[in-house]
Amino acid sequence: MSNTENEIDYGPLQPLIGRWEGTKGTDLSPEPDGEESTPYYETLVFTEAGTVANAGQQTLAVLRYHQVVKRLSDNEVFHDETGxxxxxxxxxxxxxxxxxxxxxxxxxxGTYKASNSTNTDSVELKVAAKIDDPDWSIIQSPFMRDNAKTIAFSHQINVSANHLSYKETTVLDIYGKVFDHTDENTLNRCGDDH
Ligand code: HEM
Structure with a gap:
């Protein structure tokens, strides 16, 4: 992995780099007898991870991230995600x-759209996966496959210099129904990634 900072072109991922906070999140999750909507706040940190070369042919510029989500009602962490x-x-x-x-x-x-064709300071990123898609897919434990199966995922981020908003939909097969488990929030940039 190469990590010569400042020389790496992260393309449309560049504006993500840094630390973000947002307090206006909403989670919609499945319950046995319906659904639950939970307001939340979170921190989301994107760090430069350099480049990787694959099979001598493909070069990827990589950001590592960590998202920690807490309920507004009791400040408990109820979602932790990394990748x-x-x-x-x-x-x-x-x-x-x-x-x-x-x-x-x-x-x-997925792909991206830049609001201004001459730069990528403000971009929309859109990615998706499906359980039976040969390219972009989902893996899960046998328990989750049998009881709370994730069958599709889509995620959109709109990011500019100081604002980041996202909406993601995780489609679940749970409690005998197909349920759109959704999360969305708007975050502000707050300093560097430390
Ligand atoms: C901000 C993002 C997210 C938050 C706040 C969140 C929160 C929650 C909550 C509160 C539940 C209900 C848990 C329960 O009833 O005990 C849940 C269920 C679930 N979530 Fe998420 N989630 C988020 C994103 C995701 C993502 C990205 C995935 C996977 C791609 C995911 C997969 C699941 C699955 C499989 C369940 C079903 C488990 C169950 O309800 O027992 N979630 N989530």
Missing amino acids: YWMWDAAKQTIMHSLLVPRAVGVLAG
Whole structure:
């Protein structure tokens, strides 16, 4: 892995780098008898992780991230997520890997749109995965597969110099129904990534 900071072009992932905080999150989760909506706050930190070369042909510029989400009602952590965002400049492809500590992992792929064609200071990133997609898919433990199966995932981030908003949908097969488990928040940049 190469990590010569300042020389690496993170392309449309560049504006993500740093530390973000937001207090206006909303989670919609499944319950046996319906659903639950929970207001939350969070910190989201993206750190430069350099580049990787794959099979001597592909170069990815990589950011590592960590998201910690707490309930507004009791300040308890109720979601913790980590992974990478990867940029393949040659293919103009974005990849987003994530793990949640329920024994579920996702590798989502997608593209970006820049609001200004001359730079990537303000971008929309969109990635998705599906359980039966040969390219971008989902892995999970046998328990989750059988009881709370993630069947699709989509994630959109809009980021500019000081604001980041996202909406993600995790489609679950749980409690005998298909449920759109959604999360969204708007965050502000707050300093560096320490
Ligand atoms: C900000 C993001 C997220 C928050 C705050 C959140 C929060 C929650 C909450 C509160 C539940 C209900 C748990 C319970 O009833 O005991 C839940 C369920 C679940 N979440 Fe998330 N989640 C988030 C993102 C994700 C992501 C990205 C995935 C996977 C791709 C995921 C996968 C699941 C699964 C599989 C369940 C079903 C387990 C169950 O309800 O027993 N979640 N989540």
